[in-house]
Amino acid sequence: MTLRLVFSALLLTSVRAHLSRLEYRATPQAYRNCINPNDVALTFDDGPYNYLRSISDQFTAAGAKATFFMNGNNFDCIYKPQHVADLKYAYAAGHMMASHSWSHPHLPELSTMQVQDNLFRLEEAFSRILGIKPAFMRPPYGEYNSNVQSISAARGQNLALWDWDTGDASGNTTDQSKALYDHVGYATPRLSNAIILHHEVKEHTATILVPYAISLFQSRGYNLVTVAECLGVEPYEAIGLPQEESAHQLPALDVAAPSNAKTGTPVFSTTTAPPGPTATPTPNQYIHPTANSAKCLTAASNSDGAAVQISDCVSAGSASQSWTILGSALQIFGNKCLDVNGGSTASGTKMQIWTCGTGNANQQWSLSGSAIQWSGRSSCLDLSGGRLTNGNVMQIWTCNGGTNQKWTRTTGPGTTTPPPPPPTTGNKIKPDSSSATCLTAPSNTNGAKVVVQPCNGSAGQSWTKNGQTMIVYGSMCLDVIDGSTANGAKMQIWSCTPGSGNANQRFTVTAGRNIQWVNKGKCLDLSDGSLASGNQVQMWGCSSGNANQVWNIV
Numbered sequence: 001m002t003l004r005l006v007f008s009a010l011l012l013t014s015v016r017a018h019l020s021r022l023e024y025r026a027t028p029q030a031y032r033n034c035i036n037p038n039d040v041a042l043t044f045d046d047g048p049y050n051y052l053r054s055i056s057d058q059f060t061a062a063g064a065k066a067t068f069f070m071n072g073n074n075f076d077c078i079y080k081p082q083h084v085a086d087l088k089y090a091y092a093a094g095h096m097m098a099s100h101s102w103s104h105p106h107l108p109e110l111s112t113m114q115v116q117d118n119l120f121r122l123e124e125a126f127s128r129i130l131g132i133k134p135a136f137m138r139p140p141y142g143e144y145n146s147n148v149q150s151i152s153a154a155r156g157q158n159l160a161l162w163d164w165d166t167g168d169a170s171g172n173t174t175d176q177s178k179a180l181y182d183h184v185g186y187a188t189p190r191l192s193n194a195i196i197l198h199h200e201v202k203e204h205t206a207t208i209l210v211p212y213a214i215s216l217f218q219s220r221g222y223n224l225v226t227v228a229e230c231l232g233v234e235p236y237e238a239i240g241l242p243q244e245e246s247a248h249q250l251p252a253l254d255v256a257a258p259s260n261a262k263t264g265t266p267v268f269s270t271t272t273a274p275p276g277p278t279a280t281p282t283p284n285q286y287i288h289p290t291a292n293s294a295k296c297l298t299a300a301s302n303s304d305g306a307a308v309q310i311s312d313c314v315s316a317g318s319a320s321q322s323w324t325i326l327g328s329a330l331q332i333f334g335n336k337c338l339d340v341n342g343g344s345t346a347s348g349t350k351m352q353i354w355t356c357g358t359g360n361a362n363q364q365w366s367l368s369g370s371a372i373q374w375s376g377r378s379s380c381l382d383l384s385g386g387r388l389t390n391g392n393v394m395q396i397w398t399c400n401g402g403t404n405q406k407w408t409r410t411t412g413p414g415t416t417t418p419p420p421p422p423p424t425t426g427n428k429i430k431p432d433s434s435s436a437t438c439l440t441a442p443s444n445t446n447g448a449k450v451v452v453q454p455c456n457g458s459a460g461q462s463w464t465k466n467g468q469t470m471i472v473y474g475s476m477c478l479d480v481i482d483g484s485t486a487n488g489a490k491m492q493i494w495s496c497t498p499g500s501g502n503a504n505q506r507f508t509v510t511a512g513r514n515i516q517w518v519n520k521g522k523c524l525d526l527s528d529g530s531l532a533s534g535n536q537v538q539m540w541g542c543s544s545g546n547a548n549q550v551w552n553i554v
C-alpha cells in the first residue's frame with residue numbers, strides 16, 4: 001500500500017464517535033456570521049508564513065483562540081520544516097486549522113477537476129502534518145459559486161466567510177483597521193458576535209493589530225473563540241494521527257510547479273520509498289503512559305505469549321521494562337517483541353510478547369508523536385480502560401489520539417515522582433467589595449467547594465480563563481453543581497478539558513465585570529454579600545445593579 005492509502009484508511013476509521021458533525025443539506029452552508037452570542041472569531045488567512053507562532057502565542061497567553069485558513073503553496077510552501085513545526089505548534093495550542101486551498105486560485109474560474117485537486121492537496125498536507133481533516137474551507141478572495149460549494153460539501157467542508165475585514169492585506173493603514181475594531185467592539189446596540197478577516201502573512205497584523213484586537217474585545221467582555229466554536233460545531237471532520245516525520249520527505253510533490261490538475265498528473269509518486277539506513281538499536285527505553293510517569297509498560301514474564309501490562313516502574317531498572325527500538329520493532333529480553341495477539345485487528349485485542357520474527361506484521365510499530373501505532377493499520381497501543389492499575393493488560397484500539405494512547409519514553413526507568421504541579425501564573429478573582437478577598441478552590445478534588453477566602457497566593461486562588469472555562473489547578477473547571485439553574489445553586493470545581501468544558505463550565509466575563517454562565521442568564525454571586533472566609537459562592541440571576549455579582553480579575 002502507498003502511504004496515502006494507509007493514511008486514508010486511518011482517517012476513515014478514526015473519526016471520533018462523539019463528533020457532532022456538520023450536516024450537509026441540499027444547500028451546504030456558507031457561514032458569514034457567528035451564531036453564539038458574545039463570541040468574536042479572529043481569523044488569519046494565507047499562511048503558513050512567518051507570523052504564525054507569534055500570533056498563536058499572543059492568543060494562547062490571553063486564554064483566547066484564533067482560526068487560521070491555510071494555503072499549501074501561497075506565500076511559502078507548507079512542507080518547509082519551519083512551517084511544519086509552526087503548524088504543529090499552533091495546532092497543539094488549540095488554535096483552529098482550516099483550508100484556504102492549496103495555491104490560492106480564483107476557484108470559480110477552475111474546472112471541477114482543478115478545484116478538487118487544489119482542495120485535495122491542502123487536505124493531504126493537513127493529514128500528513130497534523131492528522132486532521134478540516135471541516136471548514138474559506139475560498140480565496142471570498143469567491144465561490146454553487147460548484148465550489150458543492151465540491152467543498154462533498155469533501156466534508158462548509159464555507160466560512162467573514163462579516164468584517166480589517167483590510168490588512170488591502171493596503172489599509174493600521175489606524176483604519178483599529179477603527180474597524182473600535183466600530184465593532186463599541187457598536188450601539190452592542191453587536192452579538194463577529195467573524196473578522198486578517199492575514200497571517202502581514203507583520204503589522206501580528207505586531208500591532210493582534211495585541212490591539214485581543215485587548216479591545218476582551219475588555220469589552222467578548223469571548224475570543226474559533227470559528228467552529230462560535231458556530232457551535234466541530235472544527236474537524238476527522239482527527240487521526242500525523243504521519244511519521246520522515247514521511248514529509250517521501251512524496252514526489254513538486255511544490256514549485258504550477259497545479260498539474262489539467263493534465264491529471266498524480267500529486268504523489270507511486271514509487272516506493274528509498275530504503276532507510278540500516279536500523280541502529282535504541283536500547284534502555286522505558287515506556288510510560290503519559291498520564292503517569294511512575295508506571296511502565298512491562299512484560300509479565302520472558303516467554304512467548306506473556307502479557308504486556310502496566311506496572312510500577314522499578315526504580316533500579318528492570319529487564320522486563322527495558323525496551324529496545326530496532327527499526328519498527330519494540331524488543332525486550334533481547335529476542336522478544338511487542339506483538340498483537342493473533343494479529344487480530346479488532347479493537348480490544350490484547351498485547352503480548354513473542355519471539356521476534358523478521359518482517360512479522362504483528363510486531364511492526366511506528367512511533368509517531370506520543371502514539372505507538374501498529375504500522376500500516378489504524379490501531380494504536382492503548383491503555384485498556386484508562387486503568388493504571390498494576391497488571392492491567394494493554395490492548396490495541398482504533399487510533400484516536402486520546403489520553404489512553406499517549407505514551408512517553410524515557411531512557412532508564414525515569415522519574416517515579418509525580419509530575420510537578422502546574423505553574424500558578426493565573427489571575428486572582430476578587431469580589432468588588434474587598435481587594436483582600438479571593439475566589440478560592442481550597443482543595444484540588446472533583447466536587448471541592450468554591451468559596452471566598454483571604455488572598456494568600458495559594459494555588460487554589462490562581463485562575464486562568466481558557467476560552468469560556470475558568471481553570472484552577474491546571475485542569476479543574478469552575479462548575480455549577482449539577483448544572484442547576486436555580487437561584488442559589490452553589491459552585492464547585494470539576495476536572496475538565498481547559499478551553500472546552502461542558503455546559504456547566506462555560507462562563508463569559510462581561511463589560512460590567514459579571515462572570516456570566518453562558519446562555520443561562522445567571523451570574524457568579526457572592527452569597528449574601530458575605531466576605532466571611534469559607535463562604536461558598538453561588539449562581540444568581542444576573543442583575544446589573546447587584547454589587548455581589550461584580551468581580552475583579554487581576
Ligand SMILES: *[C@@H]1O[C@H](CO)[C@@H](O)[C@H](O)[C@H]1NC(C)=O
Pocket residue numbers: 165166167170171172176177180
Ligand atoms: C480600506 O480601504 C478601502 C479603500 O480605501 C476602504 O474602502 C475600506 O473601507 C478600508 N477598510 C477599513 C477597515 O478601513
Ligand SMILES: *[C@@H]1O[C@H](CO)[C@@H](O)[C@H](O)[C@H]1NC(C)=O
Pocket residue numbers: 453456457458459
Ligand atoms: C492560604 O489560606 C488557607 C486558609 O487559611 C490555608 O489553608 C492555606 O494553606 C494558605 N496557603 C498559603 C500558601 O499560605
Ligand SMILES: [Zn+2]
Pocket residue numbers: 045046100104140141
Ligand atoms: Zn487569502
